[in-house]
Amino acid sequence: MALYDRIGIGYDTTRRADPYLLSRLLHHLAPRRGAHYLDVGCGTGNYTIAMREAGVVICGVDLSATMLARAREKSCAVAWLNGNVLALPFRDASFAGATMTFVHHHLSDPVAGFREIRRVLAPEGRFVLLNGTLEQFRHYWLLEYFPRAMEQAFAPYARLETDDALAAAGFSIKAAEPYEVADDLKDWFLYCGKHKPELYLDPRVHAGISAFACAHDQDEIVRGVERLAADIRSGRIASVMRQYAWTGGDYTFTVAAR
Secondary structure, eight states, X not given: OOHHHHHHTTGGGTOOOOHHHHHHHHHHHOXXXXXXXXXXXXXXXXXXXXXHHTTOEEEEEESOHHHHHHHXXXXXXXXXXXXXXXXXXXXXXXXXXXXXXSOGGGOSSHHHHHHHHHHHEEEEEEEEEEEOOHHHHTTOGGGGTOHHHHHHHHHHHHHSOHHHHHHHTTOEEEEEXXXXXXXXXXXXXXXXXXXXXXXXXXXHHHHTOHHHHXXXXXXXXHHHHHHHHHHHHHTTHHXXXXXXXXXXXXXXXXXEEO
């Protein structure tokens, strides 16, 4: 079973559209009334549906049939398509803009994928991404407990950062906005427990995060959780978190133009 077909089975247990992240996606996308937009790697459609409910005419495309089945159960107001970002099933210049959240690291060829997204965008179309940068990832205190899993998860960015892949695909970068994980985050992606380390003791949280679910060394995950639990009990976790503190954000909204 493909990774995201496996993760998709219980994905919505811990993953949902965070209101603040949604507001920033909409701000950067700046959707026009009546124009059509695309959410690439939409998964179970959490952000796609939220954007549709905000009035955006949007289509969601994803490679995982399992995730799309869940998306279709939740909303019939969005056109859902099973497709690969390397060969999108749309004509040239079909969309006024596109979004992509936490997908870059799953692309086998980011440049080719971004080039294909550029193809389906109208002239001056916006492409809004939410991802981390390698520099941001290096400040995750998760490295203290799951170093091999984190290095595996960050490897695609070490090979080619998002901005470099976008430029190689012909996009121009218009803006970059750092995002720091908030205490009230509703979407439990990789660094959701930045301020709440106890979240990582819950196997349901691991199940919805690819860095844990597809880690090659699952024994490290078990050992890391045990060490983390001990450090939470002793209070040492506060010291660990301070060691990794920095002010450059945990993720970045990137706005690119065709």
